[in-house]
Each structure stands twice: as structure tokens, then as C-alpha cells.
Amino acid sequence: MRTEEIQRVTCCVIGCGPAGAMLGLMLAREGVDVLVIEKHADFLRDFRGDTLHPSTMEIMDELGLAEGLLDLEHTKAPKIEARFPGGTVTVADLRRLKTRYPYITFMPQWDFLDYVTGEAKRYPNFRLKMEAEARDLILEDDIVRGVRYETPEGPREARALLTVAADGRSSPFREQAGLKMVRTSPPIDVLWFRLSRREGDPEDTFGYAGGGRFMVVINRGEYWQIAYAIRKGEYQNVRAAGLEAFRRSVGDTIPDLADRTGELHDWDAVKLLSVQADRLRRWHRPGLLCIGDAAHAMSPVGGVGINLAIADAVAAANILARPLRAGRVSSGDLAAVQLRRELPTRAIQAFQSVAQRRVVSSLLGPEGAPSLPAPARALLRLRPVRDLPARIIAFGIWPEHVRYREPSAKSGRTQLARKESVK
Numbered sequence: 532m533r534t535e536e537i538q539r540v541t542c543c544v545i546g547c548g549p550a551g552a553m554l555g556l557m558l559a560r561e562g563v564d565v566l567v568i569e570k571h572a573d574f575l576r577d578f579r580g581d582t583l584h585p586s587t588m589e590i591m592d593e594l595g596l597a598e599g600l601l602d603l604e605h606t607k608a609p610k611i612e613a614r615f616p617g618g619t620v621t622v623a624d625l626r627r628l629k630t631r632y633p634y635i636t637f638m639p640q641w642d643f644l645d646y647v648t649g650e651a652k653r654y655p656n657f658r659l660k661m662e663a664e665a666r667d668l669i670l671e672d673d674i675v676r677g678v679r680y681e682t683p684e685g686p687r688e689a690r691a692l693l694t695v696a697a698d699g700r701s702s703p704f705r706e707q708a709g710l711k712m713v714r715t716s717p718p719i720d721v722l723w724f725r726l727s728r729r730e731g732d733p734e735d736t737f738g739y740a741g742g743g744r745f746m747v748v749i750n751r752g753e754y755w756q757i758a759y760a761i762r763k764g765e766y767q768n769v770r771a772a773g774l775e776a777f778r779r780s781v782g783d784t785i786p787d788l789a790d791r792t793g794e795l796h797d798w799d800a801v802k803l804l805s806v807q808a809d810r811l812r813r814w815h816r817p818g819l820l821c822i823g824d825a826a827h828a829m830s831p832v833g834g835v836g837i838n839l840a841i842a843d844a845v846a847a848a849n850i851l852a853r854p855l856r857a858g859r860v861s862s863g864d865l866a867a868v869q870l871r872r873e874l875p876t877r878a879i880q881a882f883q884s885v886a887q888r889r890v891v892s893s894l895l896g897p898e899g900a901p902s903l904p905a906p907a908r909a910l911l912r913l914r915p916v917r918d919l920p921a922r923i924i925a926f927g928i929w930p931e932h933v934r935y936r937e938p939s940a941k942s943g944r945t946q947l948a949r950k951e952s953v954k
């Protein structure tokens with residue numbers, strides 16, 4: 532390979548999803564030379580995690596970026612309710628939480644990523660290479676020294692002190708690095724589709740259950756984004772029953788939207804998310820760290836995937852910026868990132884597993900309950916428990932905070948970057 536095709540960087544991040552984009556921004560902000568490579572030409576991907584929870588909004592606030600982010604088009608959900616034929620149950624009311632952002636912010640993931648990378652590009656030590664697909668880790672003396680990737684101009688190499696796999700839940704680099712997975716078998720899959728919003732429609736985001744079905748209906752401004760839960764592996768049966776039966780089941784469960792199910796013209800309008808939940812035993816090996824979905828794919832229950840991916844990025848930047856600047860990253864530094872993030876991730880996965888098995892599964896199928904199961908209803912009425920789902924959805928178990936915060940939310944540059952530019 533010619534020398535101009537080999538790039539030398541301190542940190543190479545594979546994948547510019549929420550984890551990779553935030554890590555790139557935060558490392559650049561802390562003066563680390565970082566290259567992020569993304570296989571797609573843009574961020575346009577529908578039905579991805581579009582939910583920014585209070586934990587993420589507080590991080591954006593600490594970076595001085597919350598105001599700019601909220602200038603972009605978004606909707607807010609201050610509470611999550613479940614509607615049953617027998618009545619409505621408040622599952623999580625975020626308005627009772629102590630935070631400047633007591634709501635879930637819904638924003639297309641591509642807008643969020645455009646915004647974050649736009650901010651990152653203001654730092655000269657941040658580089659983003661689109662249409663760059665990582666293929667193989669460069670392993671020398673049992674240490675990961677970077678990655679080989681393909682571009683429209685031909686093959687390239689990035690040689691790095693640290694390579695971070697933030698390439699999502701199908702990351703091949705875990706296997707290349709010999710990192711072992713612990714897999715679980717979630718009992719559900721999710722079908723995603725959208726229906727138009729019309730004048731007079733409700734404003735809120737709801738869960739609807741009834742007739743053995745469970746759906747979450749999210750207000751996305753001009754349209755409703757709908758998650759339709761099915762038992763794992765049932766997708767072929769749903770398709771075999773035909774589109775008309777599918778439309779009818781949507782209208783029966785959400786009578787408010789029955790008048791527009793005809794907008795589902797064909798099965799292309801319905802996307803299957805095969806729900807996956809797993810985690811790596813070890814998130815790292817010398818020269819390599821995995822974060823976000825690449826380290827732990829999350830179930831969509833509670834919509835926490837993006838927020839955990841971002842928390843990983845914040846923890847990784849807080850712990851690794853200094854060793855990266857010093858040009859020495861030890862296994863202990865990498866283990867510290869896992870140590871900090873593994874427990875909160877496992878706790879949330881356990882919470883999701885209980886919610887899937889005890890609540891969502893019990894609502895599906897012919898025996899589906901006409902209301903939330905009685906023990907769950909009783910629990911949600913107890914004062915100490917009442918705010919627990921909201922707290923877990925909002926902040927997770929161990930929220931991360933930015934090490935060097937913006938003194939004022941309006942200033943564009945950070946304390947650290949300012950200090951360094953004065954040097």
C-alpha cells in the first residue's frame with residue numbers, strides 16, 4: 532500500500548452511529564487526534580433509535596449543545612401511558628424527575644448525527660470519512676494496530692494507537708479480535724411502520740394493548756411511528772395471514788388510527804426488527820475497545836439503546852482522553868471503561884428481560900390480558916416504585932457526565948479546547 536493510503540491517527544473509531552459520533556466529538560474536544568470511519572454515504576436510516584432521554588440531554592447540556600439540538604425539529608413525550616380496553620395506566624411520568632429535561636426527546640437519528648458531527652468538525656483534530664467500510668483489524672504482535680478499510684477510491688489503512696469498534700450489533704471485529712459474546716433469547720420481535728397524524732389526533736405517546744396485541748404509538752409530528760410487538764419468530768405467520776388482516780389488527784388495537792391503516796400499501800412499509808440482546812464478556816483487547824451496540828445489543832424495551840451507547844462514549848472519552856494524549860493506553864485503561872459501563876448495562880438488560888417476559892409477552896397472543904398484569908399494576912401504584920420506571924428510562928442506572936463541562940450553555944468552545952488554543 533502506498534504511504535498516502537496509510538493514515539496515522541491516535542484513535543480510529545469504526546462506525547458513526549450515536550456511540551462513534553459522540554466519542555469522536557468528545558475526544559476531539561479533549562485534544563485527541565481522531566478519525567471516524569462510516570460505511571454509509573449519509574446518516575439516513577429510518578426506524579432507528581430516535582429517543583434522546585434526559586441522561587443524554589444532560590450530556591448535551593454539559594457540552595453546551597443542548598440548546599442548538601433543541602432548535603432542530605423534535606417532539607417531546609413527558610410521560611408514557613399504556614391504554615388497555617379496561618383503562619389507562621401511567622407507566623412512566625418524567626415530569627416528576629429533577630432534571631432540566633423532564634421528557635423524552637424524539638428526533639430522527641440522522642438529524643442528531645448530523646448535528647453532533649457538525650459540531651465535531653469544528654475541531655481540526657476531528658476527521659470523519661464517509662463511504663469508508665472497515666474490513667479487517669490490523670493485528671501485529673497480538674496487538675490491534677488499526678484497521679483496513681474500503682473507500683470508493685480503493686483500499687486504505689488507518690494505523691492507530693487505539694481502535695474503537697462502534698459499528699453496531701453485527702460488528703465482525705469482535706470475532707476477529709477473539710472476544711466472546713453472551714447471548715440471550717428475547718421472546719419478542721418488533722414490526723415498525725408509520726401512519727399519518729391528522730388534526731384532532733392525541734398529542735401523547737402511548738402503548739396500546741388489547742386483543743392479544745401490544746403496540747407503542749409515538750408522536751413524530753407529521754406522522755405516528757408505531758412499534759407492533761409480536762412473539763419471536765411469528766413474522767412469517769403475520770405475513771401469511773395477509774396485509775388486510777394486519778391492517779385490521781392495527782385498527783382494532785388503536786381505534787383512533789383505524790381510519791388510515793390503508794396507508795400501509797404493501798409489506799415494504801413494515802420493517803422487522805429482530806430483537807437481539809447480548810453482551811461481550813470482555814469489551815477490549817490490547818489496541819481495541821468495543822462500545823455501544825457492538826459491546827451490548829439492547830432490546831428496544833424502554834428505548835434506551837442510543838442513550839446507553841452515548842453513555843459508553845462519554846465514559847470512554849472521560850477515561851481514555853488523557854492516556855491517548857500521552858500516547859500510552861494500557862489494558863487497565865480499557866478495562867476501566869468496561870468496569871464503569873458493564874454493571875449499568877447488565878442491570879438494564881435484566882430490567883428489559885423481566886419487562887419482556889412478564890409484561891409484553893403476557894399481553895401477546897390469544898390469552899392476552901385486557902389490562903396490565905395485576906402484580907405490575909399494584910407495583911406501579913406504590914409510591915416508592917411509582918417513579919422507578921421513569922427514573923430508569925430517564926437516567927439508566929449510572930448516568931455519565933462530561934468531565935470538562937461548558938461554563939455556559941451558549942459558548943461554542945470548551946474549557947479544555949480553549950485552554951489548549953491559548954498554549
Ligand SMILES: Cc1cc2nc3c(=O)[nH]c(=O)nc-3n(C[C@H](O)[C@H](O)[C@H](O)COP(=O)(O)OP(=O)(O)OC[C@H]3O[C@@H](n4cnc5c(N)ncnc54)[C@H](O)[C@@H]3O)c2cc1C
Binds near residue numbers: 548551578723
Ligand atoms: C429498528 C430499530 C429501532 C430502534 N429503536 C430504538 C429506540 O427507539 N430508542 C433507542 O434508544 N434505541 C433504539 N434502537 C437501538 C439503537 O438504534 C441502538 O442501540 C443505537 O443506535 C446503538 O448505537 P451504536 O452507535 O452503538 O450503533 P449503531 O447505531 O448501529 O451505529 C453503528 C454505525 O456503524 C456503521 N458501520 C457498521 N459497520 C461498519 C463498518 N464495517 N465500517 C464502517 N462503519 C460501519 C453503521 O453504518 C452505523 O452508522 C433501535 C434499533 C433498531 C434497529
